[in-house]
Structures are given as C-alpha cells and as structure tokens.
Amino acid sequence: MxxxxxxxxxxxxxxxxxxxxxxxxxxxxxxxxxxxxxxxxxxxxxxxxGVRQQWGTKQNCLLASESMHIFEHFEDVLQIKRDIELKQKGYLLLAYSDKELEQFKKNIEVQHSLNIPSILLTPKEAKEIVPDLNIEKLVGAAYCAKDGHANPxxxxxxxxxxxxxxxxxxxxxxxxxxxxxxxxxxxxxxxxxxxxxxxxxxxxxxxxxxxxxxxxxxxxxxYSERHEILVTESVKNILDPMLMSFSYNIYCQQEPNGSFIMGYGPENEPPSYNMESSWEFLETMSKKATWLLPPLKNIRVIRQWAGLYNISxxxxxxxxxxxxxxxxxxxxxxxxxxxxxxxxxxxxxxxxxxxxxxxxxxxxxxxxxxxxxxxxxxxxx
Ligand code: FAD
Known part of the structure; x- marks a missing residue:
C-alpha cells in the first residue's frame, strides 16, 4: 500500500x-x-x-438521465468488457390518490423538459402493461419504458x-x-x-x-436507517417493469431469472446502523406484495437481508x-x-x-x- x-x-x-x-x-x-x-x-x-429517471426535481432527473446514458454505454464509456445486466423494461409508479396523481403530472412536466420519455397512464392502461396487477384503489400511474434495473x-x-x-x-x-x-x-x-x-x-x-x-x-x-429487502424463488415471468408506489410504500421487480426482489421503507423505525433482518418485515412484505400482485401468493422466499439508507x-x-x-x-x-x-x-x-x-x-x-x-x-x- x-x-x-x-x-x-x-x-x-x-x-x-x-x-x-x-x-x-x-x-x-x-x-x-x-x-x-x-x-x-x-x-x-x-x-x-432500480435505475429510474422519473424524479420530481430537475436536478435528480438530470443526474438520473445522465447516469442512465452511462449505464446504456457502460463498456464504451469505461473502455472495459463487462456486462452490467441493464434491463430497460420500465418503471411503473402507482398513484393511489388524486393528490399523488397531480404530483406525477407535475413530475412528468419536469421530466419532459429533459426529454425523459415518461407518460401518464389510466389504471386500465397500467393493467395492460402488468396484467396481474391488482388495480383496485389505483387512481392512475406514471411509466417510463427506458427505466429499469442493472447489476450493482x-x-x-x-x-x-x-x-x-x-x-x-x-x-x-x-x-x-x-x-x-x-x-x-x-x-x-x-x-x-x-x-x-x-x-x-x-x-x-x-x-x-x-x-x-x-x-x-x-x-x-x-442519519442512517435500516431498509429491508428480500428475494424469492424463481417463477414464470409475470412482471416486466419495476413496480413502485410511494404511498403504498413498496417496490418490486422480477429478475431475468424469474426471482422477485422487493422491499418497502421502514415505518416508524428510529435511525440506526442496524442491518439485521426481521420477521415483521417478512410478514408485512408478504401482505403488501400479494395484495398488489395476487399470483405471488405461496411463492417461497429464498433470502432476506438489510442495508443502510443515508438520509439528507x-x-x-x-x-x-x-x-x-x-x-x-x-x-x-x-x-x-x-x-x-x-x-x-x-x-x-x-x-x-x-x-x-x-x-x-x-x-x-x-x-x-x-x-x-x-x-x-x-x-x-
Ligand atoms: P456503500 O455502498 O454503502 O459503500 C460504502 C462503503 O464504505 C462500504 O463498502 C463500507 O464497507 C465502506 N466503509 C465504511 N466505513 C469504512 C472505513 N472506516 N474504512 C474503509 N471503508 C469503509 N439505490 C438505487 O439507486 N436504486 C435502488 O433500487 C436502491 N434500492 C436500495 C434498497 C436497499 C434495501 C438499500 C439499503 C439501498 C438501496 N439503494 C438503492 C440505495 C443505494 O444502495 C445507495 O444509495 C448506494 O449504494 C450508496 O453507495 P455508496 O458507495 O455511497 O455506499
């Protein structure tokens, strides 16, 4: 050294x-x-x-879209050979109130000013993208086909x-x-x-x-905060985009190998450096995920873990x-x-x-x- x-x-x-x-x-x-x-x-x-460009502030949209460009051309930009497994199958953001939908509309205006190709969808249109999505209570959605996920x-x-x-x-x-x-x-x-x-x-x-x-x-x-997450067994493909809801507090994606990865933000948990997994997360996550995507009922969880968010x-x-x-x-x-x-x-x-x-x-x-x-x-x- x-x-x-x-x-x-x-x-x-x-x-x-x-x-x-x-x-x-x-x-x-x-x-x-x-x-x-x-x-x-x-x-x-x-x-x-998850890698998404659908943000509400101009600077996050800018940093996310510039970063996406680099993800898209990773090997050329860095002059190396490495598959980062970028899958641009979209991000579907779900709105459960008129207020949330209004915010999505405002966000989309900001996104369009930077040429981010996001669109607003009705619940029926969201279901066309994810046929197994439970659209009960859904007011609308925002979608960007160029968002997705990559291997960190x-x-x-x-x-x-x-x-x-x-x-x-x-x-x-x-x-x-x-x-x-x-x-x-x-x-x-x-x-x-x-x-x-x-x-x-x-x-x-x-x-x-x-x-x-x-x-x-x-x-x-x-401050730092524990965020828990899990991965399931691999099953047949039913979900292309990353699903996310800020108000229902969930994100969920299906990997190319068929496994689901999902998590939600802690509710009423104090700041900490705790990275232990909890039973409570497993239980709540299961309820949330099976309500949103009913075919997930009885799917087996392979592993759960936790990491730290650092919050400003x-x-x-x-x-x-x-x-x-x-x-x-x-x-x-x-x-x-x-x-x-x-x-x-x-x-x-x-x-x-x-x-x-x-x-x-x-x-x-x-x-x-x-x-x-x-x-x-x-x-x-
Ligand atoms: P880290 O990856 O935490 O790296 C910090 C490193 O510093 C660690 O490797 C640590 O070992 C090292 N270190 C600490 N102390 C010392 C020391 N004294 N000496 C030397 N080294 C030290 N972001 C997204 O963009 N999309 C997502 O979908 C997403 N989902 C997330 C889900 C979960 C459950 C969590 C926990 C985070 C998620 N994030 C997501 C956030 C994202 O993971 C972080 O913002 C990002 O990884 C931060 O990277 P970093 O390099 O700053 O920190």
Whole structure:
C-alpha cells in the first residue's frame, strides 16, 4: 500500500469507485481507494438495483438521465468488457390518490423538459402493461419504458477495474481508523494497515458517513436507517417493469431469472446502523406484495437481508467539499437512490476535487442547508 497519495477515497461502494475512476480519467495521479471489507459490501451490494429517471426535481432527473446514458454505454464509456445486466423494461409508479396523481403530472412536466420519455397512464392502461396487477384503489400511474434495473456488483467492479487500469490503487480489507488534520487541514488517514499522507480525502462511505466525518470534527445533517429487502424463488415471468408506489410504500421487480426482489421503507423505525433482518418485515412484505400482485401468493422466499439508507434533510444527495476542513469532501445522503445516480455523482465529485467547472448545473453542496436553498424530492420510498 502506498504511504503517500494525492487523493484518498474512503469507501468501495459504487459511489467511491465511480469517483476513483472519474478522478483518474481527469488525469489525477496517485489516487488511493480504501475499503474496509470487499467492494460492494455496503448498501451497493444490498440494494434493489432500480435505475429510474422519473424524479420530481430537475436536478435528480438530470443526474438520473445522465447516469442512465452511462449505464446504456457502460463498456464504451469505461473502455472495459463487462456486462452490467441493464434491463430497460420500465418503471411503473402507482398513484393511489388524486393528490399523488397531480404530483406525477407535475413530475412528468419536469421530466419532459429533459426529454425523459415518461407518460401518464389510466389504471386500465397500467393493467395492460402488468396484467396481474391488482388495480383496485389505483387512481392512475406514471411509466417510463427506458427505466429499469442493472447489476450493482457489476457496475461497481466495472468502475473499480477501469479505475485500476488508469492507475488507481484499490486496497480492500483496509479500514480507515482516523482522519488526521492540523489547523483544520487534512494531513492524511490512519488505517489498520498504516498511515497514508495526503492533502485530499473523499468520504464515500454511505451509511457510515457520520462516524467517519466525526474523525475530522465534523457533524453533518444526515442519519442512517435500516431498509429491508428480500428475494424469492424463481417463477414464470409475470412482471416486466419495476413496480413502485410511494404511498403504498413498496417496490418490486422480477429478475431475468424469474426471482422477485422487493422491499418497502421502514415505518416508524428510529435511525440506526442496524442491518439485521426481521420477521415483521417478512410478514408485512408478504401482505403488501400479494395484495398488489395476487399470483405471488405461496411463492417461497429464498433470502432476506438489510442495508443502510443515508438520509439528507431534502432527500437529495450531498456531494460537496466541507468548508471547515481544507481538503475534506463528502458524497452521502443518497436517501435510497445512490446506485442509479452514481455515474453522474462520480463526474461531479471529480470536478469538485479538481476545482473544475461543474459538468452538471445542480445544487448539491452542503452549504445549501444554511442558505435555505432546499428543493425537497417528493418521489422517494
Ligand atoms: P456503500 O455502498 O454503502 O459503500 C460504502 C462503503 O464504505 C462500504 O463498502 C463500507 O464497507 C465502506 N466503509 C465504511 N466505513 C469504512 C472505513 N472506516 N474504512 C474503509 N471503508 C469503509 N439505490 C438505487 O439507486 N436504486 C435502488 O433500487 C436502491 N434500492 C436500495 C434498497 C436497499 C434495501 C438499500 C439499503 C439501498 C438501496 N439503494 C438503492 C440505495 C443505494 O444502495 C445507495 O444509495 C448506494 O449504494 C450508496 O453507495 P455508496 O458507495 O455511497 O455506499
């Protein structure tokens, strides 16, 4: 392991690996990435894998559509051979009240301003796309045929491979124990395998961000929350698009191999770092899923697990330098959508670290909360 670097990235999830690749692509030398376990061992390897462009704020739509473009051309952009298993079979967002449908209409207007091909559907039209969908109580739906899902392990490993090819050093099973600063300036990081001297540290540790930035004396307005998820046995294909409802609180997709992956946001659960699975989730998930898709009755669950969402006050990512500590940067607060935004976020963070003009016209800096420039994202589970 190097003992001196230009930039140290902490965290080997999809975000850290995308940042590493994009820094190296810009010509930054001596970039070192540190991951305490294996690549994708955090939220990335535990996520629902959904990639959608149907957002309610212009900047999320922009970052999601730019990221989708990279997913679509992953091998060409990164100059590697790796199938990320992108399946663009659509996202069907379900509305259960007039208010929710109105919000979808507003969202679609924003999406169309960025050429995202989303449409509004009646319940009958939604049923044409998913014939087994229970449309009782459904008021309408929004649909984008270009949304879908991809394999988060392959995407992360692809970024890591491309970064290494450009000279990035990736150290797995290397845990950062401390960020060393003097006079509010980064001097380096202490790991379980030794000290690395550096002037710039990018924190990309998802749910563990608060603990890591505390090492440099920083407190961020974020918290972490357990999200549970499960996978079923493989059955015949009945669902092409990802199904999602914000008010009924569910997402559900059928993998190409026939397994269903599904989850919902915790109801009344306090912030925590808990990643245990619960019986309650299994029971509630089963009720929710079989009501929405009745043929799922009696399907067998193969495995359940949990991961951490890192939540920001406006449910938008924080991709920012930290003004109080020279040389400290953070990419966190993805609020459940960091996988689908990671390609664009890597580009953005590389711009910030190198001091270049931002590729995307977005406001994701930490100071937005002090300036009161908060644009709340309405479309999250
Ligand atoms: P992580 O993947 O958590 O990576 C952080 C890494 O930092 C970890 O590997 C960890 O081991 C490492 N680390 C921590 N501390 C240290 C240390 N001290 N030293 C070194 N390394 C350290 N997003 C979507 O876009 N679509 C979805 O459908 C979706 N579904 C989700 C479903 C669930 C159940 C969950 C939990 C999340 C979901 N997300 C989804 C969110 C998405 O998974 C995250 O936003 C994204 O993976 C964050 O990536 P990351 O690289 O920032 O964090």
């Amino acid at each position: 190097k003992n001196k670097a230009n930039v140290v990235i902490i965290g080997g999830g999809v975000v850290g690996c995308s940042i590493a690749y994009n820094l190296a692509k810009k010509g930054v030398k001596d970039v070192v990435l540190l991951e305490k376990s294996y690549l994708s061992s955090g939220a990335t390897g535990r996520c629902g894998a 392990f392959q995407v992360t490993l692809g970024y890591a491979e491309a970064a290494q090819r450009l000279g990035v050093e990736i150290n797995k099973f290397t845990e950062v124990k401390d960020i060393i600063t003097k006079n509010d300036t980064v001097l380096g990081v202490q790991t379980n395998k030794g000290f690395i001297e550096c002037k710039k540290v990018v924190v990309a540790v998802g749910g563990w961000t608060q603990n890591i930035v505390k090492m440099a004396g920083i407190d961020l307005p974020i 006050p406006d449910r938008q990512p924080i991709v920012s330098q930290i003004n109080q500590v020279e040389g400290l940067y953070v990419a966190c607060g993805f609020s459940g959508h960091g996988f689908m935004l990671a390609p664009a976020v890597g580009i953005l963070m590389a711009d910030i670290v190198t001091g270049d003009q931002l590729t995307y016209n977005v406001i994701l800096d930490l100071e937005r909360f002090n300036r009161g420039e908060i644009i709340e994202e309405p479309s999250v589970v």
